[in-house]
Amino acid sequence: MAERITPRHENYSQWYIDIVLQAKLADYSPVKGCMVIRPRGYALWEKIQQIIDGMFKETGHSNAYFPILIPESFIQKEAEHVEGFAPECAVVTHAGGEELEEPLFLRPTSETIIWSMYKKWIQSYRDLPILINQWANVLRWEKRTRLFLRTTEFLWQEGHTAHATSEEAVEETLRMLNVYKKFAEEYMAIPVLTGKKSESEKFAGAVDTYTIEAMMQDKKALQAGTSHFLGQKFAKAFDVTYQTRDGNLEYVWATSWGVSTRLIGTLIMAHSDDKGLVIPPKLAPTEVVIIPIYKTGNKVKVVDYAKRVYESIKGSYSTEFDDDDQYSPGWKFTEWEIRGVPVRVEVGPKDMGADEVTLVRRDTGERTLVKVSQVVEKIKTLMEDIQNSLFLRALEFRKGNTRPISDYEEFKQYFESDGGFAESFWCGSSDCEERIKEETKTTIRVIPFNQPEKPGTCIVCGEKAEQQVVFARAY
């Protein structure tokens, strides 16, 4: 008997760890807070990269690469930025056997080094916009780490764009937020709320931070991607100006936006179950697995038959043929369920007799008999079904665990029992935000774009409030 996966209702954190380790997505590394992304985890990341990168290219961006080492003085140029990041940075002080004259920071994010370069590259409005993305690793010295969700080193992409006008930069910020929303919903099958972050939750150095916010199966919120309007802060810090058409000098407007390997953690916590990983078809590195079921006497015949099925499927789907002789079919079923492969094709003597195969979908476990001649077509429908129903299930779950609440006592009770998302009005004061965080451990996850017609009263102080926001406990 292999190790069991801790059921979600017993211990959600442990369940998550069990999935990551047993599906062999990642492993702990010898270095505190770091992880090794194993081939199956990395295959997922490559799939995510490939799709999102295509979306970046479609919206006019190019990839580039900037160094991991950043001079200390650069980090310190933007006041809020340094305040936000300096405490969690690792710094190289020695190299080549000598102490460095100026310490070099391992990048926690690349705004500063990139804007030092933009200063060299931008002189005129003709040089704008610059639309650059980089795929990179970054390092943040976190106190408390969790596989994929928060590690000391993680992989991400960071887009950094430079624009002539504020309007253009804001437009870019929202465009990329929508790219993230589209990716989350159409590929990851995870519904997300979009909107702005409150002052206290925004990125250090941003004017405005926008977020895609998802609900996990334990009803906690998770920020899955952010897009920042940086205004002219970094342009001013690095003195990046351009000459306008009519000869004036103006500071450049900036955006930055990113998603990370955290998306893999998000994916796990949104869809997986007590049997293991559940991967939406559009992100599955392996879409179909074929398992021949034979006895010693009929092995050759069954494997032959299964192989023909494999031949007919593999052109259309990323397919694995598991004819390993050492493990029983039951063992294989369990194993491929842990790995989260969306569709399993069982091929045994019974199926062979009827010129059929058995299809089993990972999300519901539902079995269907289908003629070999129709198998590719049927898998196509199944894949679409799984993709859609994962999304709908997550959407229903979020809806069922979201409540408008206007009374603070009711709010407290809500989070003492079930919890979830609370839609409540907020007057905008950081005092009220701070108080509700202290008293209920909830934070403002997002100030949604979609606002009710009528204003209300602040959930905390009862004063008139223009904005309705979403409160939740968060990762």
Add this chain to the structure above:
RNA sequence: CGGGAUGUAGCCUAGUGGCUAAGGCGCCUGCUUUGGGAGCAGGAGAUCGGAGGUUCAAAUCCUCUCAUCCCGACCA
């Protein structure tokens, strides 16, 4: 960084001062099996997280240290 827990073979666990550190899973060999984690036989694998100390004697007691997990504070 505070509070708690844990660390014994690849994994899970027993052993709470005394003989050669025990068992299950996994792994290797062979045979038999195979429609939901198969069976039998044989075998390999551990300086008990690390360092120091107490003792005739330490996995076991003490000190320090490291790592992981859980709960907080801080963060993508």
